[in-house]
Amino acid sequence: MPMIADEAEAVDLGLDWTAGFSTLGPAFFTELRPTPLPEPYWVGRSLALAREIGLEEACLESDDGLAAFTGNVPVAGTRPLASVYSGHQFGVWAGQLGDGRAILLGQTASGWELQLKGSGRTPYSRMGDGRAVLRSSIREFLCSEAMQALGIPTTRALCVTGSDAQVVREEIETAAVVTRAAPSFIRFGHFEHFAAANRLDELRALADFVIDRFYPACRDSERFGGNAYAAFLEAVSERTAALLAQWQAVGFCHGVMNTDNMSILGLTIDYGPFQFLDGFDPRHICNHSDTGGRYAYNQQPNVAYWNLFCLAQALLPLIGDQEIAVAALQSYKTVFPEAYEARMRAKLGLPGAAPDDRALIEGVLKLLAQEKVDYTIFWRRLADRQAGGDPAAVRDLFLDRAGIDAWLQSFAQRHEQVPAAQAAQSMRGANPKFVLRNHLGQQAIESAQKKDFSGVATLLALLKTPFEDHAGHEAYAGFPPDWASTIEISCSS
Ligand code: AMP
Ligand code: MG
Numbered sequence: 164m165p166m167i168a169d170e171a172e173a174v175d176l177g178l179d180w181t182a183g184f185s186t187l188g189p190a191f192f193t194e195l196r197p198t199p200l201p202e203p204y205w206v207g208r209s210l211a212l213a214r215e216i217g218l219e220e221a222c223l224e225s226d227d228g229l230a231a232f233t234g235n236v237p238v239a240g241t242r243p244l245a246s247v248y249s250g251h252q253f254g255v256w257a258g259q260l261g262d263g264r265a266i267l268l269g270q271t272a273s274g275w276e277l278q279l280k281g282s283g284r285t286p287y288s289r290m291g292d293g294r295a296v297l298r299s300s301i302r303e304f305l306c307s308e309a310m311q312a313l314g315i316p317t318t319r320a321l322c323v324t325g326s327d328a329q330v331v332r333e334e335i336e337t338a339a340v341v342t343r344a345a346p347s348f349i350r351f352g353h354f355e356h357f358a359a360a361n362r363l364d365e366l367r368a369l370a371d372f373v374i375d376r377f378y379p380a381c382r383d384s385e386r387f388g389g390n391a392y393a394a395f396l397e398a399v400s401e402r403t404a405a406l407l408a409q410w411q412a413v414g415f416c417h418g419v420m421n422t423d424n425m426s427i428l429g430l431t432i433d434y435g436p437f438q439f440l441d442g443f444d445p446r447h448i449c450n451h452s453d454t455g456g457r458y459a460y461n462q463q464p465n466v467a468y469w470n471l472f473c474l475a476q477a478l479l480p481l482i483g484d485q486e487i488a489v490a491a492l493q494s495y496k497t498v499f500p501e502a503y504e505a506r507m508r509a510k511l512g513l514p515g516a517a518p519d520d521r522a523l524i525e526g527v528l529k530l531l532a533q534e535k536v537d538y539t540i541f542w543r544r545l546a547d548r549q550a551g552g553d554p555a556a557v558r559d560l561f562l563d564r565a566g567i568d569a570w571l572q573s574f575a576q577r578h579e580q581v582p583a584a585q586a587a588q589s590m591r592g593a594n595p596k597f598v599l600r601n602h603l604g605q606q607a608i609e610s611a612q613k614k615d616f617s618g619v620a621t622l623l624a625l626l627k628t629p630f631e632d633h634a635g636h637e638a639y640a641g642f643p644p645d646w647a648s649t650i651e652i653s654c655s656s
Pocket of ligand 2: 424
């Protein structure tokens with residue numbers, strides 16, 4: 164029970180809270196309060212998400228909101244907790260991990276869980292300090308909101324608050340807290356945790372909780388002889404496949420696809436050393452700590468499948484039959500290529516499928532890889548060209564003029580069956596002009612470190628409407644500067 168003193172100082176955010184994850188019971192979490200940070204200040208806020216959650220915008224300007232979202236005062240109606248999970252990190256079983264620096268405030272009646280990341284130590288912090296640095300918090304905040312605007316399933320970010328409190332990483336940095344939001348933060352690793360300990364009652368309770376809330380159709384599914392847990396595994400595999408197709412198509416590298424960073428809802432989660440590709444290099448490794456390239460861009464679809472195998476292993480006691488569990492994973496192998504091709508066809512402005520589309524897609528990717536052509540700029544220029552823009556702009560990106568000319572010819576032939584205006588419009592809606600490139604994030608971070616937060620706000624505004632032209636902001640859509648390739652993003656955050 165909260166103490167009377169807590170209730171007196173608690174801040175009312177005007178949200179209705181309801182019991183969600185906490186109904187699972189104490190085996191799944193530890194209740195605790197965030198650790199306050201001195202003299203917090205606002206760094207960034209997403210009014211778009213505030214509206215979706217039903218939070219008064221004034222809360223993202225008020226002192227009460229600032230204190231609440233930094234974890235400095237309790238939020239009325241909430242009982243904060245940190246959850247326990249385990250996971251495979253870089254292909255190796257890592258044992259117990261858990262929310263080492265994230266504290267779940269609770270779930271709103273409208274179905275949003277709100278979590279404070281960087282809000283202090285928890286029983287699952289292990290050697291960590293429970294904090295997140297300003298740099299990585301800004302990256303997570305911007306990318307969460309950018310992915311949503313790109314139409315890619317993701318956890319969201321409501322705001323970032325900062326403090327001058329020092330945090331030791333490779334260098335001394337300052338602390339920040341990101342308020343994340345999602346229908347659920349449950350990861351593959353939550354299931355692995357209880358399966359590894361052979362705690363089958365908890366494993367079943369967890370699966371039932373997720374199925375009832377997020378995959379109710381699995382209960383009535385006739386797939387796998389009415390085995391709801393197998394249907395659930397299949398549904399997670401399909402959502403994960405759809406997610407990976409989106410990542411690959413937009414050129415997003417996650418960087419740390421450990422099983423504890425895989426959402427059971429198929430959301431992008433845990434933004435660490437992620438990167439949007441600049442030049443198209445299928446073998447690109449965005450995480451400086453990933454020396455073996457396990458999580459290279461072109462490995463992501465296979466790694467997701469590997470992670471699903473870990474989930475299948477964890478669910479096996481509930482599914483009860485290894486062959487059924489393996490069968491439930493198979494949909495990944497059909498859904499991923501189908502979803503990927505559909506995304507790429509959208510980028511190409513092709514409404515329906517034709518037999519040679521795969522060759523068209525592979526052909527252009529080969530050309531892009533050959534010269535590491537800028538991935539985002541290529542696609543946007545192709546869209547602009549289709550809309551009547553400069554035809555040379557695409558060609559000029561390639562040294563191999565004969566190669567791109569030949570490809571553009573087959574592209575034009577394929578487009579003979581597609582109304583031009585329709586193609587142009589859909590291509591501009593499928594090929595963003597603005598993505599969160601490392602150097603753009605870096606510039607906003609460096610200004611924010613000097614207490615100028617306008618760069619974060621400008622970038623957020625562009626990333627929230629990434630398919631629009633935004634005249635006057637061309638620099639944000641340009642080629643990365645030479646120094647961009649020297650930015651090293653590691654797991655340190
Ligand atoms: P990540 O690689 O960021 O997904 O983190 C892996 C695990 O380490 C998770 O259990 C995190 O909660 C935990 N962790 C990462 N950084 C910290 C930190 N600074 N303090 C406490 N736990 C952390
Ligand atoms: Mg993580």
